[in-house]
Every structure is written in structure tokens, then in C-alpha cells.
Amino acid sequence: MKNNVKFTSKLRYWFDQTMAAGTGALIGWLGIISLVIIMVFGAIIALTGLTQADGESLTFSEAMWASLMRTLDAGTMGGDTGWVFRFVMLLVTLAGIFVVSTLIGILSSGIENKLDELRKGRSQVLEEEHTIILNWSPSIFDVIAELVIANESRRNPRIVVMADLDKVEMEDEIAAKIDDLKNTKVICRSGDPTDLTDLAIVNPNASRSIVILSPDATDPDSSVIKTILAITQNPHRRTEKYRIAAEIRDVHNAELGAIVGGDETQLVLADDLISRIVVHSSRQPGLSAVYTELLDFDGSEIYTIPAEPLSGRYYGQGCLAFETSTLIGLVTVDGKVELNPAKDRKILAEERLVVIAEDDDAIEVKGLQGTIDTSMFNAARSNVIQPERTLLLGWNRRAPLIATELSRFVAPGSVLTIVADTPDLAGKTAGIRLASDNLTLDIRNANSSSRAEIRALDPLSYDHILVLGYNEDLDPQPADTRTLVTLLHLRQVAEEAGRRSSVVSEMIDVRNRELAEVSKADDFVVSNKLVSLMLAQAAENEFMSRIFGSLLDEEGAELYLRPASNYVQPGATVDFYQLTLAGLMRGETVIGYRQRGVTVDERRLGGVKINPFKSQKVTFSEGDQVVVLASNG
The missing domain is CATH 3.40.50.720 (NAD(P)-binding Rossmann-like Domain)
Known part of the structure; x- marks a missing residue:
């Protein structure tokens, strides 16, 4: 059935629709109104022959121009003469005042709306390669x-x-x-x-x-x-x-x-x-600094480059082919990452090299000149894994993952003691699925930040100490406060005994890391920081996730801190070419070292140096360590 709508209603509806179209439509309507006013009054002046008292009659175009001037500027009519002419121009000026004031209001409102839209951040981004x-x-x-x-x-x-x-x-x-x-x-x-x-x-x-x-x-x-x-x-x-x-x-x-x-x-x-980095760092004090160095962009990081320059050579030869970079592995044609492959593994042109360097522009195949003096090398020593006792203070969702990861690496007879006062600790620990029978769990429901409880545990009798935040039961700041209190108690126990403690702690808020360093523990793992570093690296390197997955997988090559005396004689001064060859002879890739006596360390890496120039000479003392990639503990 057809509605009988009046023409005036249709006209009003059409007008409402155009007015609702926005600032542009409003300005358009004002322009039309202004044009009508100018033309109407221009025609009146031209047809009636109105002039100023001492002026000549105006043509239609001149009359329109005079109306336009008085529409835009009210002061223009100040010099008009003749009362009839003045009256007509007054009407033009009043209409102009209405039009101009409305126009200013519309423009002001439109600009304000546009600024609000920009503040909301809804405009299109036209950047490229961002x-x-x-x-x-x-x-x-x-x-x-x-x-x-x-x-x-x-x-x-x-x-x-x-x-x-x-x-x-x-x-x-x-x-x-x-x-x-x-x-x-x-x-x-x-x-x-x-x-x-x-x-x-x-x-x-x-x-x-x-x-x-x-x-x-x-x-x-x-x-x-x-x-x-x-x-x-x-x-x-x-x-x-x-x-x-x-x-x-x-x-x-x-x-x-x-x-x-x-x-x-x-x-x-x-x-x-x-969880994996916590476990690896707890078992090897100083390793968290190695992970931090490899993950952040301030210093040396991991890159992948085409393998053509070393095509046909063996991996062992490739490790000695860089002066300012360190070759640590290969990416195969099918995208598989092989870290620390056999030294006689041949490099294919279609593969990619996994290299540690300060910048991708600094990677250059230069190579060893001459021969290497092996007279200062020490005979390879076997690494015997002993049962370990680990103390975990605190609880959050990562605790079961840490226990599972720890069980992959420890020797038979190892024990993980978990002390926490989280609700339903027994139920939460019952769900832990260990990867091997080498690890036994000892669950104790107690206040992990109580000085008396910590002393009763005799924490210095443990090989490793882990401190987790209660971030599921508490807000980040209170949870970090409990962690800090626990660290301070551990420090006090160690100082009273005149011994050092190896503690890995987890800070939920990265800003609390500096406070945590008061405890002078060997390692600190800041969860948000490490995840952020990994995300940033993955954004720049398409293989980064697979590379670190291989680094942290017990079935692949892992990072170890080994005594320098396993490679060279204590007190010997060697360059990094010699140290690299000493590692290759043991089936390992050497990537750096850690000197215990370093007092000046701007980056707070505890004396860890990754990817030194191979011509750089280093004198190793007792207690110094070599950072290597190896396939077993």
C-alpha cells in the first residue's frame, strides 16, 4: 500500500538528510543561501536603479559585487549615502552577519570534531616497512x-x-x-x-x-x-x-x-x-647473562646469513673463518636448525649460517691466518653429572613447568623441594608430570618468605635455589615485595655463614630488578623482560624461535659454562682462535667466556663476554669459565 506523504514532508525529510551529512553539507547550504542573497539584492539594486546619493546607477554584476562585499564585511556600508540605498544594504549586511557567524561556528565545530577524531587514533596509517x-x-x-x-x-x-x-x-x-x-x-x-x-x-x-x-x-x-x-x-x-x-x-x-x-x-x-631459562640458569650460575646478551640488541645477537661464502667447507673450518663473528650452527634447506653440528659436517650453498655478531653488517668471512699453537691445551675431561638438590620458594603457574624441565637434566637421585603457602598446594603439585624418574618432589606447605622457615630449611645445603612470585594469588607489586623479602633473608643467611648463594629469582615487574640486585645473587630472571626480548628478536629474525627452541631443548645442543681449565692451562694467555679450536676438538662450539674477577661491567653481565674478536688474547685464571654449545652435560 502506497503512503500518501505530503510534498512538504518529503521536502523537509530531504532537507534533514542533507543537513545531517556533516560539515561539508552545512557549508554547501550556507554557500547557496549566500548566493541567493547576493543575487536577489543585486537584482533589486540593478532593476530599481538604486544608487548612492552622489553615485551612478549600477549594473547587475556591479550590484552583486557590492552585495558580496557587504555580506562579508559589515564595515563596508559605513561609507554608503542615500537612505534608501543604506536601508537595502543594511538588510544585505544583516543577512551577511547571519551567514558569516554561522559559517564560523560550523568551521569551528568541524575542526574540533576532526581533532577529536585524530585524538581517537582512527586515521589510516600510510607507512611502509614499519x-x-x-x-x-x-x-x-x-x-x-x-x-x-x-x-x-x-x-x-x-x-x-x-x-x-x-x-x-x-x-x-x-x-x-x-x-x-x-x-x-x-x-x-x-x-x-x-x-x-x-x-x-x-x-x-x-x-x-x-x-x-x-x-x-x-x-x-x-x-x-x-x-x-x-x-x-x-x-x-x-x-x-x-x-x-x-x-x-x-x-x-x-x-x-x-x-x-x-x-x-x-x-x-x-x-x-x-621456565626453561630459570632451570638452565639455576643449574649454571651466570647463564642468564648469556641468554640476556643473545636476546637483546645491545651487544651481540644471533643472525642468519646465506651459506654461499662457506659452501663446500666443513663446519669446523667455518668456525675459524670469522674474526669478528661466531658461527654456532646451520639452518638446513627444509628450515631445520642444527646447532653445534659435527665439525666434519659439510656446509651446503643452499643452507644458512647461524652467526653471533654485533650487527649483520659486521659479519665478514676473514678467517685464520697461519697455524694455531695447541701446546697450552688441556686434555679433555669428562663431565660427570651428580645428583642435585634444588630448593624452590614460592609458587605460580610456571612452577609445574620448572619441575618438569628440571627432571629432564638432573641425575638419578636428585630432589626438588617446593616450599609455598599458596592455597591447595597439594592439589596443584599433584598435577605435575615429571619427564623422568631422576627427580623426586618434596612438597612443604609453609611461609616461603618467613625468616624462621627459611633458616629451618638450611638453604645453603641446596645446590640451587629458585624464588618464584605469587603472581596468581597477589597483584604484581605485593608479589614482587614477597620475592624481595625472601631474597634479603637468603642473603642474610649466606652472609652470616660467610658463603655465597646461587639464587635465581623471578620478578614480575621489570622495574623491581634493580631492587632485587641488592641481594647480590648470581642470577636474576625477569619474566616480562626476557619474553619482550624474544618477541623483538623474533620480529627481526624469522628463525629466532626455532634457534632458541633448539638451545633450550634437552635433545639438541645447549649452553654450558665449563671451567676454563678444561680447555687451557690456568694462567695461559691465548687468543680466541685457540680457544675455538680447543672446543672443536671436544665436539663443542665456543661462543665466549666468563671471568670471575671482573669488577667493571657496565652491562651487568657478571664478567660474561660473548663473541669476542678471535684475535683478542685472554689470560684465564682459576674460576674462569668458557661458554660453549655442547650436546651433553
């Missing part, structure tokens, strides 16, 4: 800081951040937390990274790499996986592969993330990564 960071978490500041260092050698680098937060708030917090962005510009946008429309704002098709952080949400892994899906399965995606680094908290979600992301995504399993 790094995108999706979601917001405490890790974002470390990720940006590392990318800033990595970008120093690039021209006009850009980092684009998108999160479901206010754009101005994000910019202010980044400016407050990161002192110097160097040559990198950070651009913030507000939006939901799982929404295809919002995702298009940051222009992922032109990006260099994408980092997806785990958000502070009820189910963060679901959000991360959905974001990966939105990028890789977008109907408007680019044809070439993306380089995506995504943070996953629960290892059980890794399989789904790998299916969704395919070979375009490197998954950084936060809890698994931290």
Missing part, C-alpha cells in the same frame, strides 16, 4: 626499546602500536617509560586487533614485521590466536608472507596457534621460555 605491535601489556616498553636499538641502522624506521586504549594515553605512557627513541618514530592507533576493519588502519600489508603481545584479559591466548587469524586469513591480505611474532602463555594453545599462523608466525611460549 613494525606493528598489537595489544598492550607491560612488555610493550621493552619490546619498543629493543626495536629502537635494532632500528638505529635503518632509515626512517617506524613502529605502529594498536590497542583498545586511548591514543593519547598510549603516547604519553610510551614517552614517560622510554627516554630516547633515537631515530624511530612511534605511531599509536586505537582499535581492536581482532577486527578486520580496525586492523586495516595499521596497514599490515605494507609492514616489515608484526608483534602480537598477550593482552591483560581473561583468556589472552584466544585473543592472540584470533588476531593471527585476522591477519593471515584476511581476504585482502598481501600475497607474500608476513613475519609475525606472537606471545602465547599456555603451551597447550601452541598447537592451535601454529596451525593458524603456519610458517608466517613464530610463537613465543612465554611460560615455557621462562
Whole structure:
């Protein structure tokens, strides 16, 4: 049935629709009104022959011009003469005042709305070769800081951040937390990274790499996986592969993330990564400094380069072919990472070299000149693994992973004592699935930060001590406070006994690391910091996740700190070529050393030096160690 709508109603509806179209439509209507006023009064003046008292009659075009001048500027009629002419021009001026004042109001409102829109961060990003960071978490500041260092050698680098937060708030917090962005510009946008429309704002098709952080949400892994899906399965995606680094908290979600992301995504399993590094660092004091050096961009880091320069040579020859870099492994044609392969393993042209270097521009095949003096080498000694006693104080979701990882490496008869006062400790520990029978669990429900309880445990009788934060039962700051109190009690026990303690502690908030260093423990592992470093590295190196996965896998080559006396005679002065060959003769890849007596260490690495120049001479004393990649303990 057809509605009988009046023409005036239709006209009014059409007018309302045009008025609602925005600032442009309003300005258009004012322009039409102004033109009508000018033409009407121009015609009146031209047809009636109105003139000023001493003037000549005006043509239609001249009359329109006179009306236009008085419409735009009320002061123009101040010089008019003749009362009839003045009256007509007064009407023109009053109409002009209405039009101009309305125009100013519309423009002011339009500009204000545009500024509000810009503050909301909804405008399209037109950058190219930029790094995108999706979601917001405490890790974002470390990720940006590392990318800033990595970008120093690039021209006009850009980092684009998108999160479901206010754009101005994000910019202010980044400016407050990161002192110097160097040559990198950070651009913030507000939006939901799982929404295809919002995702298009940051222009992922032109990006260099994408980092997806785990958000502070009820189910963060679901959000991360959905974001990966939105990028890789977008109907408007680019044809070439993306380089995506995504943070996953629960290892059980890794399989789904790998299916969704395919070979375009490197998954950084936060809890698994931290748990493994905690275990490795606890068993070898000083190893956390090695991991930190390899993960951050300030110093030496890991790169992969084409293998053509060493094609046809053996791996052992390749290790001696670099002066300022350290060869540690290969990436095969099918993408498999082989760290510390056999020294007679032949290098193929289609493979890639895994190299430690200060910068990719510093990697140069130079090689050994002359022969190596082996007279100062010591005979290889076997490494006998003894049963270990480990004390774990505190509890969080990573504790079961730590226990499982520890059971992979310890000798039969080893014991892990867990002391915590978390609710239902017995139920939580009952779910731990150890990887071997070599480790026995000793569960004690007690206050892990009580001085009396710690003394009763006789902590110095343990080979290793781990301190975890109660981040599932407490907020980050109270949890870190308990950790700090525990560390101070451990320090006091060690000082009273006149002994050193080897402690690995976990700080939830990276800002508390400096406070934790008061305890003078050998190692500290800051969870957010290490995850951030790994994400930043994965954004720059497509093989990084596989390389570190191999480093932390008990079936592959692992990092060890071995006594320097196992390789060279104490007091001997050798260069790194000699030390590299000494390692190759034992089936190991030497990547650095640790000198105990170092007092000046600007980077706080505890005397650890990774990737020294091979011509550099070093004198080793008792207690010094060599950092090696080896396939067994």
C-alpha cells in the first residue's frame, strides 16, 4: 500500500538528510543561501536603479559585487549615502552577519570534531616497512626499546602500536617509560586487533614485521590466536608472507596457534621460555647473562646469513673463518636448525649460517691466518653429572613447568623441594608430570618468605635455589615485595655463614630488578623482560624461535659454562682462535667466556663476554669459565 506523504514532508525529510551529512553539507547550504542573497539584492539594486546619493546607477554584476562585499564585511556600508540605498544594504549586511557567524561556528565545530577524531587514533596509517605491535601489556616498553636499538641502522624506521586504549594515553605512557627513541618514530592507533576493519588502519600489508603481545584479559591466548587469524586469513591480505611474532602463555594453545599462523608466525611460549631459562640458569650460575646478551640488541645477537661464502667447507673450518663473528650452527634447506653440528659436517650453498655478531653488517668471512699453537691445551675431561638438590620458594603457574624441565637434566637421585603457602598446594603439585624418574618432589606447605622457615630449611645445603612470585594469588607489586623479602633473608643467611648463594629469582615487574640486585645473587630472571626480548628478536629474525627452541631443548645442543681449565692451562694467555679450536676438538662450539674477577661491567653481565674478536688474547685464571654449545652435560 502506497503512503500518501505530503510534498512538504518529503521536502523537509530531504532537507534533514542533507543537513545531517556533516560539515561539508552545512557549508554547501550556507554557500547557496549566500548566493541567493547576493543575487536577489543585486537584482533589486540593478532593476530599481538604486544608487548612492552622489553615485551612478549600477549594473547587475556591479550590484552583486557590492552585495558580496557587504555580506562579508559589515564595515563596508559605513561609507554608503542615500537612505534608501543604506536601508537595502543594511538588510544585505544583516543577512551577511547571519551567514558569516554561522559559517564560523560550523568551521569551528568541524575542526574540533576532526581533532577529536585524530585524538581517537582512527586515521589510516600510510607507512611502509614499519613494525606493528598489537595489544598492550607491560612488555610493550621493552619490546619498543629493543626495536629502537635494532632500528638505529635503518632509515626512517617506524613502529605502529594498536590497542583498545586511548591514543593519547598510549603516547604519553610510551614517552614517560622510554627516554630516547633515537631515530624511530612511534605511531599509536586505537582499535581492536581482532577486527578486520580496525586492523586495516595499521596497514599490515605494507609492514616489515608484526608483534602480537598477550593482552591483560581473561583468556589472552584466544585473543592472540584470533588476531593471527585476522591477519593471515584476511581476504585482502598481501600475497607474500608476513613475519609475525606472537606471545602465547599456555603451551597447550601452541598447537592451535601454529596451525593458524603456519610458517608466517613464530610463537613465543612465554611460560615455557621462562621456565626453561630459570632451570638452565639455576643449574649454571651466570647463564642468564648469556641468554640476556643473545636476546637483546645491545651487544651481540644471533643472525642468519646465506651459506654461499662457506659452501663446500666443513663446519669446523667455518668456525675459524670469522674474526669478528661466531658461527654456532646451520639452518638446513627444509628450515631445520642444527646447532653445534659435527665439525666434519659439510656446509651446503643452499643452507644458512647461524652467526653471533654485533650487527649483520659486521659479519665478514676473514678467517685464520697461519697455524694455531695447541701446546697450552688441556686434555679433555669428562663431565660427570651428580645428583642435585634444588630448593624452590614460592609458587605460580610456571612452577609445574620448572619441575618438569628440571627432571629432564638432573641425575638419578636428585630432589626438588617446593616450599609455598599458596592455597591447595597439594592439589596443584599433584598435577605435575615429571619427564623422568631422576627427580623426586618434596612438597612443604609453609611461609616461603618467613625468616624462621627459611633458616629451618638450611638453604645453603641446596645446590640451587629458585624464588618464584605469587603472581596468581597477589597483584604484581605485593608479589614482587614477597620475592624481595625472601631474597634479603637468603642473603642474610649466606652472609652470616660467610658463603655465597646461587639464587635465581623471578620478578614480575621489570622495574623491581634493580631492587632485587641488592641481594647480590648470581642470577636474576625477569619474566616480562626476557619474553619482550624474544618477541623483538623474533620480529627481526624469522628463525629466532626455532634457534632458541633448539638451545633450550634437552635433545639438541645447549649452553654450558665449563671451567676454563678444561680447555687451557690456568694462567695461559691465548687468543680466541685457540680457544675455538680447543672446543672443536671436544665436539663443542665456543661462543665466549666468563671471568670471575671482573669488577667493571657496565652491562651487568657478571664478567660474561660473548663473541669476542678471535684475535683478542685472554689470560684465564682459576674460576674462569668458557661458554660453549655442547650436546651433553
